[in-house]
Amino acid sequence: MLTCKELVANSSDFLDSQLSLRQRLSVRAHLAMCRKCRRFIRQMRLSQAVLRQLPEGQIAGLDALAQELARQRRERL
Template sequence: MLTCKQQVARSSDYLDGQLTFRERLLVRHHLLFCPNCRRFIKQMRLLNATLKRLPQAPPADLDATIERMLRERSGHKQRD
């Protein structure tokens, strides 16, 4: 059986489908008995799904948006 450290080292390859059949079995066997690593894999899946939903490139007006936010933030601090 894999240790948790070995499991974590294989997690990305496991999620990307890059492990051999034997390695996948070892990972699944470990996950069957280790709730902490199951939670870790679940978090990794959630992170991957979130990253896939992000835009590939920043918006064209990113600098203008940052400037506007900084101005608004400065205005709120002066009023307090």
């Protein structure tokens, strides 16, 4: 039986369908029993979907924005 920690470690492969059938089954078995991990997987899935919908340029824009905010914060301190 998978532990929660192992499930988290496998979660991105699980979501990308990179796991073997046996690994996938053990993830599914764990999810059937563990509400915490079900919620975790749901959130992962959601954020992956959001990231995929962003056009590439926009991600670069977010990067620049984050850097700009960090710079402003440094100057204020």
